[in-house]
Each structure stands twice: as structure tokens, then as C-alpha cells.
Amino acid sequence: MSNKKQTKKETPVLLGIPDGGIELDNDAYITKIGGLPVWLDPKTPPSSKVCRCGVCGDNMYLIFQSYVPLPDSPYHRVLYVWGCNKRSCMRKEGSFSVIRSHVVDQTYLKAQRQKEEEKRKKEEKKKAAVTAANNQKFQLGDLWGNSAGSFGNANNVSGGFGMKPATTGFGMKPTTTGFGMKPVTTGFGMKPTTASIVGKKEDTLIDKMKQLNIVSDPIIDTTKLPRFPGQYLYIDEERTDSYDNMGIDMSRYKEYLDMEKELLMEVDEGGETWQGETYEKQHLPRGVDKQFKKFTERVECLPSQCVRYGFLSQPLFYSSLSQQQQQLISSNCKHCNGPRVFEFQLMPNILSILPTTEYATKEQNVVNLSGKTKNIDTKAVLNSWNVGMEFGTILVFVCQKDCHPGSLEDITYVEEAIVVQYETD
Template structure:
């Protein structure tokens, strides 16, 4: 007997990113998209190339997701980038995926804040001057003390738990999106020369800045944002027989490759023969049932919400989830996750095949080692889901008026552990 799942009024809303067509002009930092090239909040100050470099093969990774996601009550423009290596041999190893959170202060907010601080400073100077005159009138025995308050404003205040996921700057009501009529990031001054730019990047600790022109890229795909609806469908007992058939077929394929290697196995390689589960993972079943509500979803967004796990959480992943922010030591919270449908939207296999060497024939396979066979049959990246955890306080590193790039935590769950 099936049970009907209903979303209660008190239950947080999960936002879904759904494919919405090809991107023709990929130049808008305020969109939510798959693929394409990164669009920086401050184009003249890109991050270090290390943020998009695979730590396994040391080659540039592909941007697979970018979203403009300001938080309610925050004075910052905020963009999140997710990078992934498209080499199958790099999968299941730490460093083949990365997440970057970028900040820059809203110019209008900063201008208004500095005007307010200047007004407060002048008021305090007048109070000091009046106090000094009064002290002179009554003699040196009367001390009023220093009335100056050194508070620096509310730049570091903790944002409220809200989001602007998928919202254009003209539609967002947060302070972070109150942008002037000119395009954000447009400079009213002359372009700085190369020496000044290098100096600025060095001051930010940015060495070897990213050259977007040299990055590999998938075709860009827009995402439109919709609320997840769980009150219009009945939970079904998903028939996982086809999944079991797939596991059996994969097992047979791996056995054939081992036989072709004259009885040698892939033991000793990180991406070797999989340890197939004895039964279907309960988390996977729950994942499948929930996703059945909207099969085309590519992103699930819920700041400070609960992720939808693809499989049972490993102890090392649990530790990474609960570890504090490496910049300010605040707790980490879940923000969003990328879904496996992305792999059917982005041409990962096609692009990986272009980069790989020619595939060996049957005669060559018999004399090739396992790693060579794997590399030659590179079909690109894989994942079940990518869970992204961020600093709860949304901390900003560096000077208040500088662009900032912070590395966040990506936990990748795969189809077979």
C-alpha cells in the first residue's frame, strides 16, 4: 500500500534547477547554468588557476555548474562554481572535483556605508571639539574621556537563512542585489595596466590567474528554477530490477577485461574492479523515489537544508561535512547538490573520447595493462550526486572592497562504492 507524501507548510522549500535550453551568449554572471565558461564577479581579478586544476592529473577541469546565489541580508554579490575533471581515471580520488565561493561587496551598499561612516565621524569630531571647549572652560580637573566609537559597521554580520538561487539581479530584493543601473563590474575608470593588475593579484595572494581562453568547456545550458512539488504524487515502490541487471552486466564486462589480461586483475589501481553491493542500498532507493517526482532535475538547492543522499555516508565524508570552515572556523551547512541527470545534459563522454588516445584493438588489449585499457576507454566523469557544504556565516576573506575566492567542500557519492 502506497503512502502519499505531502509537503507541510513548515517544511523548507527545495528549489530545483531544470534544463532550459542552450546558452548563445555566455556572458551573464547573474544566471544559473550548466557548463560554459566561468563568468567572474570582477573580470579583471580572476582567481588562481589552481581552483580549476585537477589535483590528480593536474589538467584544467571543466566548469559544470555556476549560480548567482546572494543571501538575504548580505551586502555581497555571491557566485558558486563547481569544477570537475573529465577523466574517468581521476574519479573516486580526492581532488577531481572542487567548489569555489566568490564574493564582492555591492558598490552602492559600500558607498552608502562609507557615507554613513563619514557622517558619524564628523558628528564625533564635533562632540570632541565641544567637549574640549567645555573642559577648557571648567579647567583640567574635569575629564570627559574619549567619545569615539571604533565600530566598523555590520560587514561581518551573519546572514539570515535565505537565498536568491536562480534569481536575476532585477528580481532579487536583498541588499546584495541592489545594483546601480550600470552593469555590475563595469569600470568607470581607465583599465589598469598589466603591471598594476599583477600587483593587485599578488596582493590578493592570487598567483598564476585563470586564463579563461585556455579552459576546456562544455556547451552552456540555462537552468530555470522551480519549487519541488511532493504533494501531487504517490510514493512508488521503484522496480530496481533494471539496476540489478546493469550491475550484473558491469560485473561480466570487468571479468572479460581481466580474462583479456591473461588472468591479471586490476588490483593495485584506484579505479579497479568494483565491489558490488549484495543488495540495493536503502539510501539509493530513497534517492530514486524522491527524484522520480522530477526526473529532469539537475540541481537541488536548500541553504541550511538537508541533502538527499545517494548512498550510505562514509565516515570520512561525515567528518568532512562536520568540519568547520577553514577560514573562520564557523560550522558548515548544506547548500545544494548536483544530480546525475547533468551527465545526460553535458556531453562528457563525447568530450572525453576526443581527448583520449585511440582505442586499442582486441589483440592490443591482451598485452596492455589495466591502466592503459582504462585510459583508452575514457568515457568521462561519473558521479551519483555532488553534495556542496559551505560556511554558515558566509565569511569574506581579504579587504572588504576586494573580490574574494573561498574553497568550499564537495562530497561526491558514486554509483557503486
């Protein structure tokens, strides 16, 4: 009965599951982990600061990229998640980041221009009709003996009394972003049937900013970014209607419940007291709380999952939120002041697929113990085994309005809110 209620209220969660290596990494309309970023408009990349670690200042690795258009939106939409691959930068603000990118759909733009052109023609016809009517009145006035000087000069007529000059509105932002039009596809990780994006423009926004010398950071040179080998993600809906569909062996689960019951009985006979939640916290491993227990039980249903996606759904927290994290996700969008909502989270299985430790070790030039190196720093050698990025889960919260700062035709890159939860020490 409770499951039925949850099914009605909760948004279905989509899972990203590893689906093989990427040979040619040049498609912006896919969902992947690792690899290099592929921009919606390769000629207009973002500033290099979006992928620069806020702790050490080095370039970060792309962890996740996904094409995620929203229903009733005129934009192609991609989200990029970055992470620093240095253990020393973990647990510090700025070691992970996420950006949201927009480019207007060419089909929508064409329809919008056509609509504005039709509006302009109607305004011109209306203005011409009013002008003709006024001219006819002046002519009738002359026949009745009224001179132009006594009533007004026809040459001073400016389109009718109280009439505003017509405006074409060509290229102006619509009052609503959706305008009742849906993108070609609206699914998480789905390719559009046409990969049309905004055509060439003589002067891009970046070019104009360069001419004005107001670009404080150079644009990203993708060829110079560090990268993990790219992996495709297969997208499937999480099935929670029954334990059978989730692949749980109920006999093993019953054994677990019986063992737990016996343990509680032994504790009670030994003179110790059991008070439900208090006992649970005392006998679970250090750092394990109710949120973590719920997290692990849910993930065990499909351990290979790398991403949990559900716009407007509820996240699966790795641990309880800190006050600072709560304030972050409760804050409004800094561009439009709209509310933030949960969109997706990255799961720890990513760390078992991306060679984070291997790549971090190569970058740090760890001392080779087989060589005849003198004065070996024992602490440094021990720390070399504890390298690379770490996280329990990475939660991404975005602007609910999916705002598009700037002109309709501009390529935009907006930084969104990211919450990283780690294992408790």
C-alpha cells in the same frame, strides 16, 4: 498528517531544469551547467589552482555556476563547481572542487560609507564641543586669578579628559555583515535588477601580491580552460504536497505494490524467510541500499532535474555516508570556524546533458578501429568506452556564516566542502 509536519520543518527545495543552450556566455548573474566561469569582477579572477585537478594536475571543466545571494547579506555571491573529465581520476580526492565568490554590493557599500561619514561628523562635533567647553573653563579660571601655570596650559588640552581620539572608520568592516540590508534579490538563480559591482580600484589585491612576489599560482586565464557547451537552468520549486502534483501515476504505483506483495508470498511459500529490511537488501541489485532507493524514487518524480538547491535543507543522499565524508561535512569552516551546512547538490542527469564522454574521447585520441593501425591495445580500446567523469550525486556544504575573509571591498574566493557519491561497484 506527516506531510504537514514535514512542510513546516523542511526548507523548500528548488530544482534546476535544463532550459536551452547559451549563445553569449558572459553573465555572472545566472544559473547554468557547463560553459566557462564568469567572475563577479572579471579583472580579479582567482588563482588557477581552484580549477586544477588534484589528481592529474590538468585544468578541470566547469560543471555548474549559480548566482545565489543570501538574505540580509551585503554581498553578491556566486558558487562554481569543477570536475575532472578523466575516468582515471574519479573516486580520488581532488577530482572535484567548489569555490564561493563574494563581491560587496555597491548600494550597500555606498550606504555603509554614508553611515561612517555621518558617524565621523558626529564625533567631530562632539570633540569640538568638549574642546570649547574646556577652553571656556580656562578662561573663567583666568578671571578668578588662576594662572595657566597653576592649573594647566590651554595649549596642552587634547580634546577633553578621558576622550578617545575620533576615528573615521571609513571603509572598515561592519560588526555584522547583514546590517539589516537585503540585496536587490535573494532568490536562487535570480538576476539582480542592477548589475553594479565594486568599481575600479587603482591597486587591486592581486596587483599588490604580485609586487610582493607572494603569488604562488598564476590567475586563471579563462580562454585556456576546457569547456562543455553551456546550458541555462530554469528554476522551479519542488512540489511534494501530493503525488498528483508530482505527476506520479498512482495506478502504476499500485501495480508495483501488488507485484511486490505477490513476490513476498512466493518467497514465503518456498520455505524462505522474510525479515523486512534484511530481505530487501538481499534481493535488491548489488550496491543498492535504502538511501539509493529513496534517492531514485524521489528523482523519478522529475528525472530532468540537474540541481537540487536548498540552503539549510536536507540533502538527498545517493548512498550512505562514509566515515571520512561524515567527518568532512561535520568539520568547521577553516576561515571563521563556523559550522558547515548543506546548500545544494548536482544530479546525475547532468551527465546525460553535458557531452562528457564525447569530450573525453577527443582528448585521449582514441584509436580509430576503421584505420589500418597495427599493434592495437585491446584493453585501451575497451577502456575508451569507459571515459569521462562519473558521479551519483555531488553534495556541496558551505560555511553557515557565509564568511568574507579580508577587507569588505576585496573580491574573495573561498573553497568549500564537496562530497561526491558514486555508484557502488
